[in-house]
Amino acid sequence: MEERKIRLKVNGKDCELSVKPNELLLNVLRNKLGLTGTKYGCGTGDCGACTVLINNEPRLSCLTLAVTVDGAEITTVEGLATNGKLHPIQEAFVKHGAIQCGFCIPGIVIMAKGLLDINPNPTVEEIKEALKGHLCRCTGYINIIKAIKAAALEMSKG
Amino acid sequence: MQTKFISREQKRHDKKGERLSSQFYTVGKPAPRKDAIPKVTGQEKFTTDVVVPGMLYGRVLRSPYPHARVKRIDTSKAEAMGAVCITFEETPKIKYNERIVSIPSATFKDRTVLTGKPLHVGEPIAAVAAETEEKAEKALKLIEVEYEPLEAVFDPIVAMKPGKPNLHDHIIIEDKVVEIKNNIAAKLEIAEGDVEKGFQEADIVIEREAKLGRPYHAQLETKSAVCVPEPNGGVTIWTTTQTIHNCRILIGEIFGIPLNKVCVKKVALGGSFGSSIQMNTILPICVALALKAKKPVKLVSTREEDMYDHCRYSMIIKYKLGAKKDGRLVAGQMDVVVDIGAHNIQAYPLIGCMAGWLVDLYKIPHIKYSAKAVYTNKAPACAMQGFGNPQVNFIAQTMMNEIAEKLGLDPIEVELKNYVGLGDVFWGQGPTVRSVIRSCGVEELIKKGSEMIGWRNRGRPEEKKGDIVRGIGMARGFHTSGAGGPLPGEAVDFSGAMIKINEDGTVDVIASLQDMGGGALEAGLRIVAETLGVPLDCVELAPTDTCTSVYDVCLHATRGVYVGGGTLKKVAEQVRQKLLEYASRILGTYPQYLKIRPDEKRKQGIIYAEGISGKEITIREVAATARNKNWGTIAAVDSLRQAQCPPAYTVYFLEVEVNKRTGEVRPVRAVVGADCGTVIDPIYAVAQIHGSFYRGLSYALYEDTRYNRKTGELTNKGFLSGYNILKAPDMPNPDDVQVFFASTYEETGPFGAKGIGEAAINPVPAVVANAIYNAIGVWIRQTPITPERVLKALKEKGGE
Ligand code: FES
Ligand code: FES
Numbered sequence: 001m002e003e004r005k006i007r008l009k010v011n012g013k014d015c016e017l018s019v020k021p022n023e024l025l026l027n028v029l030r031n032k033l034g035l036t037g038t039k040y041g042c043g044t045g046d047c048g049a050c051t052v053l054i055n056n057e058p059r060l061s062c063l064t065l066a067v068t069v070d071g072a073e074i075t076t077v078e079g080l081a082t083n084g085k086l087h088p089i090q091e092a093f094v095k096h097g098a099i100q101c102g103f104c105i106p107g108i109v110i111m112a113k114g115l116l117d118i119n120p121n122p123t124v125e126e127i128k129e130a131l132k133g134h135l136c137r138c139t140g141y142i143n144i145i146k147a148i149k150a151a152a153l154e155m156s157k158g
Numbered sequence: 159m160q161t162k163f164i165s166r167e168q169k170r171h172d173k174k175g176e177r178l179s180s181q182f183y184t185v186g187k188p189a190p191r192k193d194a195i196p197k198v199t200g201q202e203k204f205t206t207d208v209v210v211p212g213m214l215y216g217r218v219l220r221s222p223y224p225h226a227r228v229k230r231i232d233t234s235k236a237e238a239m240g241a242v243c244i245t246f247e248e249t250p251k252i253k254y255n256e257r258i259v260s261i262p263s264a265t266f267k268d269r270t271v272l273t274g275k276p277l278h279v280g281e282p283i284a285a286v287a288a289e290t291e292e293k294a295e296k297a298l299k300l301i302e303v304e305y306e307p308l309e310a311v312f313d314p315i316v317a318m319k320p321g322k323p324n325l326h327d328h329i330i331i332e333d334k335v336v337e338i339k340n341n342i343a344a345k346l347e348i349a350e351g352d353v354e355k356g357f358q359e360a361d362i363v364i365e366r367e368a369k370l371g372r373p374y375h376a377q378l379e380t381k382s383a384v385c386v387p388e389p390n391g392g393v394t395i396w397t398t399t400q401t402i403h404n405c406r407i408l409i410g411e412i413f414g415i416p417l418n419k420v421c422v423k424k425v426a427l428g429g430s431f432g433s434s435i436q437m438n439t440i441l442p443i444c445v446a447l448a449l450k451a452k453k454p455v456k457l458v459s460t461r462e463e464d465m466y467d468h469c470r471y472s473m474i475i476k477y478k479l480g481a482k483k484d485g486r487l488v489a490g491q492m493d494v495v496v497d498i499g500a501h502n503i504q505a506y507p508l509i510g511c512m513a514g515w516l517v518d519l520y521k522i523p524h525i526k527y528s529a530k531a532v533y534t535n536k537a538p539a540c541a542m543q544g545f546g547n548p549q550v551n552f553i554a555q556t557m558m559n560e561i562a563e564k565l566g567l568d569p570i571e572v573e574l575k576n577y578v579g580l581g582d583v584f585w586g587q588g589p590t591v592r593s594v595i596r597s598c599g600v601e602e603l604i605k606k607g608s609e610m611i612g613w614r615n616r617g618r619p620e621e622k623k624g625d626i627v628r629g630i631g632m633a634r635g636f637h638t639s640g641a642g643g644p645l646p647g648e649a650v651d652f653s654g655a656m657i658k659i660n661e662d663g664t665v666d667v668i669a670s671l672q673d674m675g676g677g678a679l680e681a682g683l684r685i686v687a688e689t690l691g692v693p694l695d696c697v698e699l700a701p702t703d704t705c706t707s708v709y710d711v712c713l714h715a716t717r718g719v720y721v722g723g724g725t726l727k728k729v730a731e732q733v734r735q736k737l738l739e740y741a742s743r744i745l746g747t748y749p750q751y752l753k754i755r756p757d758e759k760r761k762q763g764i765i766y767a768e769g770i771s772g773k774e775i776t777i778r779e780v781a782a783t784a785r786n787k788n789w790g791t792i793a794a795v796d797s798l799r800q801a802q803c804p805p806a807y808t809v810y811f812l813e814v815e816v817n818k819r820t821g822e823v824r825p826v827r828a829v830v831g832a833d834c835g836t837v838i839d840p841i842y843a844v845a846q847i848h849g850s851f852y853r854g855l856s857y858a859l860y861e862d863t864r865y866n867r868k869t870g871e872l873t874n875k876g877f878l879s880g881y882n883i884l885k886a887p888d889m890p891n892p893d894d895v896q897v898f899f900a901s902t903y904e905e906t907g908p909f910g911a912k913g914i915g916e917a918a919i920n921p922v923p924a925v926v927a928n929a930i931y932n933a934i935g936v937w938i939r940q941t942p943i944t945p946e947r948v949l950k951a952l953k954e955k956g957g958e
Contacts, residue, residue: 030207035200036206036207037199037201038200039428040206041380041461042461042878043460044877044878044879045879046877047378047878049378076200077198078200080199086195093194093198094190094195097191097841099197100429100677101377101378101429101674102193102194102196102197102198102426102675103378103379103428103429104378105197105198106200109198124891128889128891129886129887132885132886132887135376135378135878135883137375137376137429137849138378138676138849139845140850140852140853140889141848141889142848142889142892143845143848144886145886146892
């Protein structure tokens with residue numbers, strides 16, 4: 001298969017890549033860019049472990065062909081902390097005991113970022129709904145919901 | 159009734175009278191876990207993230223038939239395109255059991271690396287490795303296989319009938335060939351007292367049957383391995399496992415490699431819940447590929463492959479229970495048939511443990527237990543959180559509630575009359591692992607929990623009107639902490655660790671114990687910090703592998719804190735002794751008068767002589783002096799066998815909402831009381847309970863893997879999309895889940911701690927069923943409790 005050149009801005013950095021038309025964004029991020037924070041959990045859109053922000057919107061990288069996002073801005077979990085300082089969402093996850101095995105966490109943290117960007121003060125119900133597409137087998141979601149709530153509060157303080 | 163309360167003051171201190179729990183520096187104080195930062199920033203490396211230069215990607219060819227014989231296999235086309243191929247014809251023929259937690263005489267070996275006689279859809283036949291995943295995938299399609307399909311059996315009852323195909327003609331135990339008849343992989347019968355006499359003495363006898371489904375572990379990380387062949391003929395391995403040392407022993411045995419050349423590296427594990435208690439099937443395949451290719455190979459299971467690889471034991475349990483009018487139990491008889499699937503990973507320990515869970519729940523003078531574990535052509539079942547305990551608990555606790563109802567008694571009163579507690583004998587891992595219970599918070603948990611939920615006001619089912627009704631249920635559970643005991647028993651259970659003080663006063667902890675995510679090792683670090691008297695900041699887990707660490711059997715049986723933490727405490731105490739001895743040389747005092755306290759600001763442990771000013775020195779200064787004066791490293795390495803297996807207890811009160819029109823059940827509110835002795839890590843002890851509660855609800859209400867009886871395939875074909883599982887919107891709100899702890903102290907555990915994880919899932923299916931009864935007045939004893947089953951039960955009740 002012919003490779004094609006695409007340009008992406010990943011975590012603020014411009015990069016030019018050559019990818020096959022059937023290559024998934026998930027694999028491009030993990031294998032070509034070494035950004036292994038984004039995880040494979042199912043490949044069928046059922047677990048949310050592969051969630052990244054594409055132009056600020058949470059999307060499943062296991063269902064996204066890399067060629068279809070040519071020119072896009074991508075944020076992965078590695079891009080959330082700035083200058084070594086954790087993002088408030090990350091802080092809250094650490095503080096509220098929302099992390100156990102951690103395999104689902106990159107996807108959920110990214111989803112939370114997307115959620116709080118458009119809805120800075122979500123209700124518990126809205127958070128639960130947003131978590132619908134994310135499988136976390138360890139936490140029962142309880143501390144995750146608490147962490148997202150706490151992050152929203154923290155971020156509203158500016 | 160004799161009171162079982164343990165006085166707070168009496169038990170809140172160490173048996174040696176060291177310090178009161180209120181004086182702990184690190185234990186019991188909230189602090190973020192160390193691995194939280196790498197995990198939340200995406201830096202943590204799991205097996206699936208390991209990259210080795212020049213590595214090939216492996217793929218596995220799996221049987222499309224539930225039972226077949228491979229007549230011909232041809233890999234020449236795949237090889238012609240440059241792929242490395244292995245088939246069952248060339249991989250080692252040695253039979254093994256992938257779980258070696260039990261001693262050899264209790265370990266039943268029935269499988270090989272690859273097989274020419276697959277026993278379930280998805281069983282590995284051959285494998286390939288190539289430079290890219292795409293090429294490996296292509297090569298896989300070029301392998302030609304001719305199968306002779308054989309008759310398959312999916313029902314354990316049918317599988318035992320004469321004339322049905324035998325899945326295994328024989329297996330190996332130690333070095334002996336053992337014949338298998340009627341697909342019965344293991345059986346057990348135990349009796350105490352005279353059960354017939356007991357039933358005659360009973361005022362009420364009920365007999366019920368429960369069917370429990372076959373959930374899939376659904377751990378987020380699929381089973382994976384990376385293997386690098388080394389120039390010395392050995393291998394270096396990263397893999398999803400709960401036990402690096404057992405993987406090493408097995409790989410050494412299967413491939414004939416001396417163990418000092420098998421280096422299994424410990425790496426973060428993306429969940430497991432029992433599914434990596436055994437060496438995962440893909441590991442020896444990955445090793446075989448790497449050895450043949452003479453190159454590193456990475457093998458990551460797809461979700462579909464993973465779902466055909468492991469699940470919980472499904473079973474049918476019949477239970478007959480007799481009680482006196484006042485609710486005291488007199489006789490019980492349980493008969494179990496377990497569907498183990500295609501391989502016997504640990505059916506024998508399972509049915510032994512289940513006998514234990516039965517006698518551990520209630521004191522029943524006359525008891526009889528029999529169990530059969532049966533092979534079927536399904537994915538092999540293995541340990542999953544609770545290991546037979548939720549299943550026994552489900553039927554026993556729902557029947558106790560039913561008996562209480564029938565006798566017009568409060569279920570709580572009946573529980574308190576019969577439970578196994580302080581001073582009783584507890585079977586921690588089947589009949590061969592027993593010890594006496596020294597701490598028990600059951601009564602405290604029940605009393606407090608019932609008040610918190612409003613037990614008295616729950617009402618009776620017949621009083622509840624309307625289509626949508628609520629009910630409150632109660633169930634109690636427990637689990638062992640480890641598999642230790644005063645006698646050796648059939649389970650291997652000890653742990654080992656090394657701890658050393660570095661030249662700057664920081665501490666390296668080298669422990670082969672794995673952490674599935676629950677935080678066992680994080681708790682371990684606190685225990686080390688507390689014992690040494692250093693700030694938690696000073697203590698780190700060192701990267702660990704099998705060559706540089708001492709043996710730990712496996713993270714299972716809720717033994718992480720009790721056995722793993724107990725070991726760390728023992729080793730840290732030895733290090734502390736050495737530290738004090740060296741410090742006393744410098745300070746000119748006697749070591750027995752020295753104490754250590756953490757100084758958070760200086761990030762140091764301070765050794766001091768109490769009440770004598772000027773006699774103070776940092777651990778850094780001691781370590782540096784020890785180096786400069788050539789005294790040696792301040793370090794210790796040791797192993798610990800716990801001679802006890804104390805039960806951790808939980809009590810659940812759950813409120814559910816049942817829609818009588820749709821049959822839907824919604825958990826809305828829970829109060830969970832837990833007795834884990836001293837709480838080492840308050841945030842993660844609660845988080846453990848949250849997780850177990852969630853998985854228990856999902857087990858009770860949603861999860862099952864089902865098979866197409868014609869094709870032997872999973873009805874969801876291995877896709878998560880077709881697998882029912884509890885999602886976030888269906889969980890009760892965070893504020894509606896209250897967790898509290900008993901004020902107990904386990905004198906044999908590190909700083910008074912015992913386990914918690916599995917104790918917190920075991921009563922969940924039962925509490926769901928009991929709450930449903932309180933809402934709609936019917937008992938449902940089949941999991942998952944789907945809306946269809948609720949409607950059916952309601953219809954049957956209506957027809958009564
Ligand atoms: S890997 Fe993309 S949703 Fe599971
Ligand atoms: S923390 Fe393990 S899956 Fe979410």
